[in-house]
Amino acid sequence: MNFVVRSSTGIDVWEISNKDDPVPSKRVFKPFFKETRSAARCLAYSEKYFACGTKDNVKMYNLNYELQYTIPLTRSHILKFSPKGTYLIVYEIFISTKENPNSPNLFIYDADTGKELISFVMKKHSEWEPFISNDETLLAIMMSGDVHFYNIANGTFTKTTQKLSGKVGSFSLSPGQNTHVALYLQGVKGSPSMAKLFKYPNLDASATVASKSFSQADKVEMIWNKKGNGCLIITSTDVDTTGVSYYGKQALHFLATNSDSFSVPLKGDGPIHNVAWSPKSNQFIVVYGYEPANASLFNMKCDIVFDFGTGIRNCIYWNDFGNLVLFGAFGNLRGNIEVWDLSKKQQVSTSLATDTTLLEWAPSGDVYFTATTCPRLRQGNNFKIWHYSGALLFELIWPDKQELYELAWQKYAENFFKEPVISSNKIEGIQSSQPQASTKKYVPPNIREFGETGESSSSSVAPPAQGPIPGLPPGYTSSSKFTQPKKFSQRQSGNKHQNADGKSQHQQQQRQKQRAKPSNNDNKNKNNNVQVDKPQMSEEDKKKVTAIRKKLKDIKGLKEKQEKGEKLDNNQVKKIAMEDDLNKELKALTLS
Structure with a gap:
C-alpha cells in the first residue's frame, strides 16, 4: 500500500510493508521512489497512472513509477482524472497577455497517450472544474454563466444543443449510473433562490425532478452521495441580518432523485462546520452548532437516527467502507480526534494531532495519515500514520528550511481491499517526538494581574463551554466564567x-430607599x-473589536482562496498565520 509525499525537495513515493500484519506496530514505512523536482506543484492518481506537474512539464507514470510521457505545460495548477481514469484534466491559472489575451488554460488529454483532445478558456477560478459522468459519455462545464454539455465518444468531444441558462450560480453533475444535474439559481429582485434537480437530457423547466426554494444565498455548496441519488446543499450568506453571527448564516437542504426535498432540521443555532455522506450512500453526518458542537447521523428522510452528542470537533472523515468515521478538531481548535464504530454506534478511540492541516484515510480503511503542511503552517511540518485504535504507527518531522506541501494515498480498484474488522483491543504504538500542547488554559491579560493561575486539568479534551456568545466567529464560546476583580x-x-x-x-x-420613595431619577x-x-467596554476597545473582526473576516476569505488552490503571496500567508493571535486578543477584549 503506497502513498506519495510532495515537498520542496520533490516527490517521494512511500510503501507500507506488512500492511496485513495483525500487529500494526510491525508495519514498515519506507520510500522507494523519488522525483527530485523542487518545483513540484500538483499530483493525481488513477487506478492505472500517477501524474505530477512541475514548473517544466506534466509527467505521467505507470504504477511501477516508470515514465510514460511528458506534456509541455509549465503552469499546471490542478491535475484530475476522469471517473474511469480514461482522461487527464489539467488546469492552469488564467493569464492574459497582449499577444494572446484568450489563451486556453484548461486541457483534457488521453491518459494513455498524452494526446490533447480539447481545451477551454476558463477565466474564473471558481468555475474552472468540468464534470464528466461516471460512464464517461458526457462532459458538463460552466462558461459565462451558462452550463454547456458535450457528448464523449472515442476520445471526441462534441458540443450538444443542450444548455442551462439564467441566473446560474453553480451546478454539479451526479455520480452513479443515471446522470442528474443539480442547479443553483440565484434569486433576483426579492424573489427566493432555488435549487433544482434535472435528469439529463431533460433540462426543461417542466422536467424538474426535485426543487427547493430558500432565501437569498451568497454561496452554495452541493454534495452528492456516491450513488448519485441524493444531494445535500449548504447555503450561506456573508452577513447574518439577525445579528446572531458575525460570519453570516447557513442552512442545509436535501434533494433526491425520487423527488423528495427537505430542509435538514438541526438542533440549536450556530454554524454548519462540516457535512459528509457515508460511502454506503444511505446516511450522512452533520457537525454543527457552537463549540462544543453537535454531531448527528441522518437517514435519507433527513431524520436523526443517531446522535454523537457534543464535543470539540469541526471535521468529518469516513473511511472508504463506511464502518468507521473520524471527527477532527482542526483549524483554530486544538487537534482532538475521535474515531467511532458505526455498526456498534460507539467510540473506538481518542487521540491528539495538533496543527493538523491534512487528513486522509488509507484505502484499506484501518489507518489514516495526519499532516502539518505549508503554506498553511511553515513551521513544524510533519506527517504521521495512525491506526484507528488511536495508536501512532509512524512519524516523520520535516527538516528546517524545507517545506511539506501534500500527501495522497495511491488509488486502488474498488474491491481491492476487504472491509476491516473493527476491534476494541488496545494497539501498541510509538511515542511522538513532538512536544505536547500545553495543558494550561488561555488567561486574558486583564485578569492575570489579579492572581488567576490559568491551570486546567490534564485532560486533552477542552472543558465544556458555557454557551455561545453572539457576534463572535463560528465555534467560539466562553469556556470560563468571568471573575470580577x-x-x-x-x-x-x-x-x-x-x-x-x-x-x-x-x-x-x-435600593430599599428607592423602592420606598419613587422619584423621577429611577431610570x-x-x-x-x-x-x-458589570464592567462596561470602552469605546476604544469597541473599535479594536471591530477592527479585529474585520481582519478575521479577511483571513477567512484568504483561507477559502487557499483551499480552492489559489496561490497566496507572502503577506497573505502571514495574515493567515496571525489568526490564532487575533482570536486570543478578541477573546480578551470581549471579556474585559
Missing part, C-alpha cells in the same frame, strides 16, 4: 463588607446600578 468591586461599591448573597449593605439600603439610578454590577 476585587479592586473593581471595592472601588465601585464603596464598601468592603458584603452579606451572604454578595451585595453590599450600602447597596441594599439604597438614572437603574443605569448607575448596571454600571456598578
Whole structure:
C-alpha cells in the first residue's frame, strides 16, 4: 500500500510493508521512489497512472513509477482524472497577455497517450472544474454563466444543443449510473433562490425532478452521495441580518432523485462546520452548532437516527467502507480526534494531532495519515500514520528550511481491499517526538494581574463551554466564567463588607430607599446600578473589536482562496498565520 509525499525537495513515493500484519506496530514505512523536482506543484492518481506537474512539464507514470510521457505545460495548477481514469484534466491559472489575451488554460488529454483532445478558456477560478459522468459519455462545464454539455465518444468531444441558462450560480453533475444535474439559481429582485434537480437530457423547466426554494444565498455548496441519488446543499450568506453571527448564516437542504426535498432540521443555532455522506450512500453526518458542537447521523428522510452528542470537533472523515468515521478538531481548535464504530454506534478511540492541516484515510480503511503542511503552517511540518485504535504507527518531522506541501494515498480498484474488522483491543504504538500542547488554559491579560493561575486539568479534551456568545466567529464560546476583580468591586461599591448573597449593605439600603420613595431619577439610578454590577467596554476597545473582526473576516476569505488552490503571496500567508493571535486578543477584549 503506497502513498506519495510532495515537498520542496520533490516527490517521494512511500510503501507500507506488512500492511496485513495483525500487529500494526510491525508495519514498515519506507520510500522507494523519488522525483527530485523542487518545483513540484500538483499530483493525481488513477487506478492505472500517477501524474505530477512541475514548473517544466506534466509527467505521467505507470504504477511501477516508470515514465510514460511528458506534456509541455509549465503552469499546471490542478491535475484530475476522469471517473474511469480514461482522461487527464489539467488546469492552469488564467493569464492574459497582449499577444494572446484568450489563451486556453484548461486541457483534457488521453491518459494513455498524452494526446490533447480539447481545451477551454476558463477565466474564473471558481468555475474552472468540468464534470464528466461516471460512464464517461458526457462532459458538463460552466462558461459565462451558462452550463454547456458535450457528448464523449472515442476520445471526441462534441458540443450538444443542450444548455442551462439564467441566473446560474453553480451546478454539479451526479455520480452513479443515471446522470442528474443539480442547479443553483440565484434569486433576483426579492424573489427566493432555488435549487433544482434535472435528469439529463431533460433540462426543461417542466422536467424538474426535485426543487427547493430558500432565501437569498451568497454561496452554495452541493454534495452528492456516491450513488448519485441524493444531494445535500449548504447555503450561506456573508452577513447574518439577525445579528446572531458575525460570519453570516447557513442552512442545509436535501434533494433526491425520487423527488423528495427537505430542509435538514438541526438542533440549536450556530454554524454548519462540516457535512459528509457515508460511502454506503444511505446516511450522512452533520457537525454543527457552537463549540462544543453537535454531531448527528441522518437517514435519507433527513431524520436523526443517531446522535454523537457534543464535543470539540469541526471535521468529518469516513473511511472508504463506511464502518468507521473520524471527527477532527482542526483549524483554530486544538487537534482532538475521535474515531467511532458505526455498526456498534460507539467510540473506538481518542487521540491528539495538533496543527493538523491534512487528513486522509488509507484505502484499506484501518489507518489514516495526519499532516502539518505549508503554506498553511511553515513551521513544524510533519506527517504521521495512525491506526484507528488511536495508536501512532509512524512519524516523520520535516527538516528546517524545507517545506511539506501534500500527501495522497495511491488509488486502488474498488474491491481491492476487504472491509476491516473493527476491534476494541488496545494497539501498541510509538511515542511522538513532538512536544505536547500545553495543558494550561488561555488567561486574558486583564485578569492575570489579579492572581488567576490559568491551570486546567490534564485532560486533552477542552472543558465544556458555557454557551455561545453572539457576534463572535463560528465555534467560539466562553469556556470560563468571568471573575470580577476585587479592586473593581471595592472601588465601585464603596464598601468592603458584603452579606451572604454578595451585595453590599450600602447597596441594599439604597435600593430599599428607592423602592420606598419613587422619584423621577429611577431610570438614572437603574443605569448607575448596571454600571456598578458589570464592567462596561470602552469605546476604544469597541473599535479594536471591530477592527479585529474585520481582519478575521479577511483571513477567512484568504483561507477559502487557499483551499480552492489559489496561490497566496507572502503577506497573505502571514495574515493567515496571525489568526490564532487575533482570536486570543478578541477573546480578551470581549471579556474585559
